[in-house]
Amino acid sequence: MNKILEKEHFSENVVKLVVEAPAIARSRKPGHFVIVRACENGERIPLTIADADTVKGTITLVVQNVGVSSGKICSLEPGESLTDVVGPLGQATHIEKVGTVVCCGGGVGVAPLLPIIKAMKEAGNKVITVLAARTKELIILEEQVRPYSDEVIIMTDDGSYGTKGLVTNGVESVINREKVDLVVTIGPAIMMKFVSLLTKKYDIPTMCSLNTIMVDGTGMCGACRVTVGGKTKFVCIDGPEFDAHQVDFDEMLMRLRSFN
């Protein structure tokens, strides 16, 4: 159970794992996530299901090493197993043909974006993907998003690859050039906040996927709560995707620092 079959390094701190999980592979949809424990006594942490293979009975996780638990998961090798994998959790992405969709991802947020890009394309949308990172080495999954994107725009803070600038610059250049019907943004909370502010200015519907702190992932604890449209929501059961214009990102950013 939960055996790691393949492992690939996307960058120094980002690892792709293909994990044996047949029941989850069968029932998952784009937007779903799992909760994983690397070892006994380990913490339960949420990770998006980046891809799944129902024939092989596997799911793909893309993990960024940012701390204790993600570090333990990144250090596992093929043949070893995760102690627990439970899911699929959360609400699936609402996929619809709306016209032109800009999908923008920052850092490891590109992993959860991948299945949405795929599904949006398959639903008949024009998909423009904006990938952003600090520097060239941190741009991940470029090859995987290309087949499903009508255009891929790369943004790096230092200009080492693609265009120099922030993700918002990339998105704005598209907005200025053509009609955009929907923006999907997944990445660090601070990035989603600024994308949301930008698209609000242009009044473009925007969907984000929130990465709050979680424990159970089933609605039991409330650790994942955020304020959306003035109401408290639980990201694990009501989300993880929300109308970005309704999300209180400042509160979310504050709560993400609970243990710092």
Next chain:
Amino acid sequence: TSIPRVKMPELDPAYRITCNEEVNQGLSAEAAVLEATRCMDCPDPQCVTGCPVSINIPGFIKNIERKDFHAAAVVLKETSALPAVCGRVCPQEKQCESRCIYHKMKKEPVAIGYLERFAADNERLCGCHAVPETAPKNGIKVAVVGSGPAGLSFAGDMIKRGYDVTVFEALHEIGGVLKYGIPEFRLPNEVVDVEINALAALGVNFVKDCIVGKTLSYDDLHEMGFKGIFVASGAGLPRFMGIPGENYIGVMSSNEYLTRINLMGAGRPDHDTPILKGKRVAVIGGGNTAMDSVRTARRMGAESAMVVYRRGEAEMPARAEEVKHAKQEGVEFLTLHNPIEYLADEKGRVNMMRVQKMELGEPDASGRRSPVPIEGAIIDIPVDLVIVSVGVSPNPLIPNAIPALEVSRRGTIVVNEGTMQSSLSDIYAGGDIVRGGATVILAMGDGRHAAAAMDAKLSE
């Protein structure tokens, strides 16, 4: 009748707040036998009517008096799947013991709960755990959703009836609230594990990390050949009060606090899960969950730990023993106070609680006198951790996943009271998902009733 009621030996409060050891140490055999002699074996025992599952109370107690402790355990097992658990956590003073004839004589009731625990513990510790008789396998597959007391007791009854039983549990541990909620100083995990291991030894198949309605659908269960499903998914959803500042760092549900500590081992050096510690901790609410949280906070090093409750102490729903233990452990009780807002420092960590003073007005629908705010009586109290323990709602996962299932306005699954059968003929339900928050013994009783009814239907 001149013998005084036995006293439960307890760990010293100063010591016990330094660890997680069980506070109640259990009766010695001598003390149990002596206490058992107090029971007058009433011809029409009222105590039994106070027990939600009608345990043959004088029956097991008289076996203790005869020093046939094994026979006492057998009597308990006839009706209760988890006597070692119920003997510890039942609100006895409101149930069996409240009806004991001794009250009529203005004397303290027989210590039924202590004796129940004694008999069950003795059985466990002597290793003479009798293997219950099981019917020959009938090959019929039944599924259980959730491994709390309702699910475990259902599983036990069905495996004994010869069914092929699989229990699906969303978490990575079996036991439900018995594991993630009730702390070890009140109910050691070991006591629960013995029961779970006994079920596994009888052939119950436990599947962890599996959420019915997510990992497996209702249709999947049918495809896998399950002929009956018992939903015991509990009342998992914490309520918040919806007051300003409730999302500040350091304000959390008791479910989060207790789950981090009890299930995830937070606070122990060899466990990865983090926990916020507080020096001044306020727990909001007056139930068992509030008492468990505040006593846990003391054990996690809180210098000051208080219960903030909007009614009076007499109205508090927690068990009397828990309130007593909390007081011994230095917990302060701020009754007739209700938080109306939280304030925080520049980083968003809670540092102040604004509370409204209350007085008691007319009795409300629950028969308890309802709290009314005293106009203008508002005070600020410094706190650095707030644990909100104002109740839970039924877990909506199963109702959401199976829309055809009839649920009440409160979100509980509607069942036929006698059979626990839901609006879908192969789904039965019991415990907190039906009652919306009850007790271990009631959940367990539901499991047994559902097992009897499902068995009757499947063997038609």
